[in-house]
Amino acid sequence: MRIQNEIVGERFNRFSDMVDLDRLAAQEYTPEVIVAISESIARHRQNTAMAPLDTEGAKELAAQARTGSYGIAQLIMDAMEVTQNG
Numbered sequence: 001m002r003i004q005n006e007i008v009g010e011r012f013n014r015f016s017d018m019v020d021l022d023r024l025a026a027q028e029y030t031p032e033v034i035v036a037i038s039e040s041i042a043r044h045r046q047n048t049a050m051a052p053l054d055t056e057g058a059k060e061l062a063a064q065a066r067t068g069s070y071g072i073a074q075l076i077m078d079a080m081e082v083t084q085n086g
Contacts, residue, residue, distance in 0.1 A: 025065060029072050031058035038076050050080045 012024050038052040053061065053076065061079055065072050 025072060026062075029062060029065065031055050031062055034058035034061055034072070034076060037073075038080055041076065041080060053079055 012027050013019075014024075032055075035053055035055060035058045038058070042050045042052045057079060061072075061075050065075055070078075
């Protein structure tokens with residue numbers, strides 16, 4: 001209780017004693033950011049043809065990231081491999 005935040009704001013506070021990483025991920029990893037990350041990965045993966053995610057796929061991925069045990073980067077890679085193979 002000693003390090004509990006007494007004031008909670010709308011924006012994520014990176015300087016608080018305790019941080020909620022799920023809240024940070026929800027704020028930072030918007031579907032637009034997820035699409036941009038997947039486009040960057042697709043450009044840099046020269047040995048395999050990987051298609052970037054679309055906005056709908058990114059929305060589903062953002063929702064899945066809040067409840068799963070994998071990080072967002074791994075979820076993006078997995079989703080891009082499924083898109084490529086499927």
